[in-house]
Amino acid sequence: MNSNKVEPRRLSLRERISKSWFPPAGVAGAFTAFVPAAHGARPDPQPASPTAEPAASPAAGQAGEPARASRRLEREYALIAVLGAKSAALPFHHSLLGIAVGAGDSIYALGDDEVRVYDSGGNVVRRWKTIARAGCIAAGPDGRVLVGAGNLVEICDAGGSRVGGFAAGDATKPARITSIKAYGKEILVADADARIIRRYDTNGRQLGLIGNQNKTGSFILPNKSLDFDVDAQGVVRATDTGRHQVTAWTIAGSPLGKFGRFGMTNPEDFVGCCNPVNLANAPDGRIVTAEKMISRVKVYEPDGKLLAVIGPENFDPNCIHIHLAVDSKGRILAADPVRREIRIFSLVARKGNEPTGELHPSAHGKLEEVTRG
Amino acid sequence: MSEKSTRRQFIDRSCRILGFAAIGGAAGLLSHRASSNAVYQVDPGKCTACDLCRTSCVLSLSAVKAVNQFDKCGYCMLCPAYFDISSAPNEKAIPSGKVCPQDALKRRVVGRVDEEDPNNNYYEYTIDETLCDGCGKCVKACKPPMGNGSLRLEIRYARCVECNECAIQIACPDRAIVRIPVPGLSPAVGAKEDKHA
Numbered sequence: 095m096n097s098n099k100v101e102p103r104r105l106s107l108r109e110r111i112s113k114s115w116f117p118p119a120g121v122a123g124a125f126t127a128f129v130p131a132a133h134g135a136r137p138d139p140q141p142a143s144p145t146a147e148p149a150a151s152p153a154a155g156q157a158g159e160p161a162r163a164s165r166r167l168e169r170e171y172a173l174i175a176v177l178g179a180k181s182a183a184l185p186f187h188h189s190l191l192g193i194a195v196g197a198g199d200s201i202y203a204l205g206d207d208e209v210r211v212y213d214s215g216g217n218v219v220r221r222w223k224t225i226a227r228a229g230c231i232a233a234g235p236d237g238r239v240l241v242g243a244g245n246l247v248e249i250c251d252a253g254g255s256r257v258g259g260f261a262a263g264d265a266t267k268p269a270r271i272t273s274i275k276a277y278g279k280e281i282l283v284a285d286a287d288a289r290i291i292r293r294y295d296t297n298g299r300q301l302g303l304i305g306n307q308n309k310t311g312s313f314i315l316p317n318k319s320l321d322f323d324v325d326a327q328g329v330v331r332a333t334d335t336g337r338h339q340v341t342a343w344t345i346a347g348s349p350l351g352k353f354g355r356f357g358m359t360n361p362e363d364f365v366g367c368c369n370p371v372n373l374a375n376a377p378d379g380r381i382v383t384a385e386k387m388i389s390r391v392k393v394y395e396p397d398g399k400l401l402a403v404i405g406p407e408n409f410d411p412n413c414i415h416i417h418l419a420v421d422s423k424g425r426i427l428a429a430d431p432v433r434r435e436i437r438i439f440s441l442v443a444r445k446g447n448e449p450t451g452e453l454h455p456s457a458h459g460k461l462e463e464v465t466r467g
Numbered sequence: 468m469s470e471k472s473t474r475r476q477f478i479d480r481s482c483r484i485l486g487f488a489a490i491g492g493a494a495g496l497l498s499h500r501a502s503s504n505a506v507y508q509v510d511p512g513k514c515t516a517c518d519l520c521r522t523s524c525v526l527s528l529s530a531v532k533a534v535n536q537f538d539k540c541g542y543c544m545l546c547p548a549y550f551d552i553s554s555a556p557n558e559k560a561i562p563s564g565k566v567c568p569q570d571a572l573k574r575r576v577v578g579r580v581d582e583e584d585p586n587n588n589y590y591e592y593t594i595d596e597t598l599c600d601g602c603g604k605c606v607k608a609c610k611p612p613m614g615n616g617s618l619r620l621e622i623r624y625a626r627c628v629e630c631n632e633c634a635i636q637i638a639c640p641d642r643a644i645v646r647i648p649v650p651g652l653s654p655a656v657g658a659k660e661d662k663h664a
Contacts, residue, residue, distance in 0.1 A: 309587050310579075316541025317615065336544060337586045356545055356560060358553055366552065367543040367614055386612040387547075414612045 167361075169393060169402035170449055171426060171439040177216050178203060179435040184210070184218050186434035192417050193429040193436060196233030196252075199421040203429065203436060204231040209239060209254065214421075216438075222254030234276030242271035242283055249281075249296065260298025263288070273321045277328065277345065284320035284332070289313045291322055291332060293345070304330050304347045313341075316368040317386075319415070323375040331381055335368035340381060340394070353398025361392070362400040374418035374426075382426055384416035391416060391428050391439075404428070404439055505648045507633045511619040513643035516603030516610075520620055523638035524601070530626035531601030531635065533572070533594045539617035542577065542589040547613045548605035549574055549592060559585075566608050571598035596623065 178186045190205035201212040204224065209231065211220040228243040237252035245268035249258040262283050263269030269285035269292065276282075280301065281294045289312035291304035304322075305313050313320055314336030322332035328345035334352070342350040354370070357363025364370055366387035374382045380401065381394045389409035393402040409416055410432035417429040426439040441454035472480075509520070509531065520531035545552060545561070549572050554564030566572070574590045581587035594605075601620060609618040622635075622644075636644035 309581060309584070314544075314586070314589070316543040318541065336541070338545075357556070358562075366612075367545050367547045368541060389612070412612055 167400060167402050170442040170444075171393075171402055171404050172442050172453060173408065173437060174425070174440045174453065175216055175438040177201070177212060177436040177438070178205070178210075179433070182435075184221075188434075190417075190429050190431045190434040190436070191229050192231040193419045193427055194231045194233040194239075195419045195421045195427065196239070197235055197237055199423065200233070201419070201421075201427060201436070202231055202233045202239060204228055204241065205434065209241065209250075220254060222250070224248065230272060230274050232274045232276050236276075238276060240274050240276055240281060242274040245269045245271060247271070247274065247281060247283060247294070247298070258296055260294065262292055262294065262298070272319045275322065275324050277324045280345075282322070282324060282330070284322055286315060286318055286320045289315050289320065291320070291330065291343075302347055304343045304345070305332060305341075307343075307347055307349055308341075317371060317414070319371065321372045323373055325375045325379075331373055331375060333370050333373050333383070335371060338364040338369060340370065340373060340383060340398075342396070353394070361403050362398070371415050372418050374420050376420040376424055376426075377422055378424060382418050382420055384418055384428065386414045386416075389413040389416060389430075391418065391426060393426070408437060408439075409433070504650065505646050506622070506624055506629070507627060507636060507644055508622050508647050509620045510643045510645050513641045514603075514606070514620055515641050515643070516606040516620060517640065518602050518604075519638045519640070520601040520603060520635050523635045525628065525630060525634050526626065528626075529601035529635075530622050530628070531620050532596045532599045532623050532626075533601070533603065533605050533618055534621045535592050535594060536617045536619065537591075539615050540592065541615050541617070542591060543614070544586055544588060544590060546574070546590065546592055546609075548572060548609040548618055561585075566604050567599075568602065568604065569598040569600055571595045571600075572605050592618075 176182075178184070178190065186203075186205040188206050190203065192204040194202040196202055196211075199214045200219075201214075201216075203210045203212065207226075207228070208221050208223050210218050213219050224241050225243045225246065225248050227246075228241045228248075230242040232240040234240065238257075239250040239252065239254070241248045241250070242262075245261050245263045247260055247262055248256060251257050261268065262271060263285060267288065269283060270287040271283045272286040273284035274281065279296060281296065282304070283292050283294065285292050290306050293301040293304065295301060313332065313334045315334075316336045319335070320333060322330055324330045324345070329350065330343045330345060332341050332343065334341045337352075337354075338356040339352045339354040341352040344350060354364050356365075358365055364383075364385060366385070369385040369387070370383035370392075371386050372384035376382055376393070379396055381396060382391060383394065384391050389406045389411055391404040391408075392400060394400055404426070409428070409430050412432050413430055415431055417431065419427045421427065424441055428437045428439065429435075430437060443450045443452050443454040521529050524530055548566055550562040551564030551566050552562050554562045557563045571594055572592055573595055574592045576588045577591045578589050603620055606618045606620055608614065610616050633644055636646075
């Protein structure tokens with residue numbers, strides 16, 4: 095029988111978690127309360143007009159404080175620019191599937207069946223059509239651009255001309271590439287069907303496997319997607335979403351360590367069935383992760399200590415991926431595939447333990463001034 | 468001398484013809500519908516798992532059941548459709564609550580079993596249809612971005628009594644109950660297990 099009893103609206107899971115982590119006014123409210131009014135803090139976490147131009151200039155701290163985007167932890171990040179948004183000169187109309195940072199902090203975005211190259215000022219300087227079913231992108235320090243599409247790897251030069259390519263996977267079981275990275279002359283691809291990372295040379299000869307030296311012989315991927323990054327020392331960090339962990343491996347495939355666990359209340363933990371879904375290494379050794387269900391980006395120490403949270407108000411709640419990249423200045427580039435825009439976050443400066451209300455000097459290109467904590 | 472029909476006769480004759488045509492058309496439509504091999508089914512693209520399938524079906528235990536699509540399922544250890552992941556964790560850091568109020572969603576380990584660390588196991592989730600009442604709570608919890616969206620609601624033909632007008636179809640706010648032709652389906656859809664409530 096139907097009951098006509100009116101019950102108070104039950105909060106959704108997302109609302110309950112959000113309320114338990116953040117004050118009622120949300121993250122922006124927390125910072126508005128935290129930063130003295132004289133600093134002119136802007137409660138709106140969004141930039142006034144999302145354009146391809148950076149929203150914050152060196153004078154941002156004087157004209158009006160940049161919108162703060164992260165929870166008050168050891169580090170804080172502010173949204174400084176949005177690329178490819180609907181209001182931009184060249185928006186992403188259909189898709190935004192990947193992002194990478196190349197030499198000179200050029201930004202490579204994969205979307206709308208093409209590769210777009212932005213300069214460090216956020217202007218599109220090159221674009222070219224890519225192969226069908228392209229799903230991930232990487233940029234090597236030598237200017238090579240790698241695109242993964244199904245089981246195929248396409249190698250292009252900096253101008254977009256195809257210079258090579260190969261099919262990844264076993265002869266009987268082709269790979270399903272969900273992430274790709276360049277390491278020296280090697281090409282690493284995440285094979286989500288085999289649930290391992292494969293190492294190749296540029297001719298497509300397999301050099302080894304990463305991720306098979308554990309109890310199950312593979313990652314556990316309920317979300318059927320594997321993401322990873324490799325740093326200059328050859329440390330590969332990968333998402334083990336079913337175990338709610340970030341795992342670290344040597345380039346030869348030996349396990350180095352892991353951190354992370356499931357949890358719905360502590361921001362250090364990873365929520366839901368399978369997280370983190372995306373990952374990127376920062377140049378200072380920190381690890382940036384992205385989660386679904388609660389769409390958010392977090393920054394960790396290599397040992398798993400949480401440094402910053404860029405909260406869910408910055409991303410579409412229906413994201414099942416937030417593609418990540420970090421430039422040489424430590425700025426976090428997060429590609430929201432639902433809103434189809436690239437959001438760039440920069441570190442907020444601190445004086446002692448207190449944020450000054452201005453962007454960290456690293457946002458303006460002074461990498462040497464990046465401080466820890 | 469030919470008789471010229473009056474206007475009244477003309478209208479009378481026209482009305483009769485139209486009436487017969489309407490009756491014939493309606494009869495044809497009904498007989499076609501009665502003999503056609505079509506069934507009611509849930510369109511998963513429109514379904515929002517609003518719980519009306521449970522309350523609107525004329526059967527005491529709804530003919531709508533949750534179904535797991537295994538090729539989409541992640542075989543999660545922490546399935547958001549099985550565990551109420553916002554409930555307090557137990558001593559093993561696993562949520563203590565379950566989503567299904569009927570406990571109709573069952574799970575078992577498949578493949579190699581690691582008893583020390585459950586995170587290393589794959590779990591297969593199936594629905595006990597004798598318990599499932601079609602409330603759709605698991606379906607809602609499995610929808611992306613929380614899960615893979617492998618669970619969906621489906622009308623089970625063995626239980627559906629093929630009402631002339633499906634009560635769930637009338638109640639559904641999302642027009643998710645559609646009538647679809649099934650070539651080769653026997654008019655006697657299946658053994659009707661339940662009587663009308």
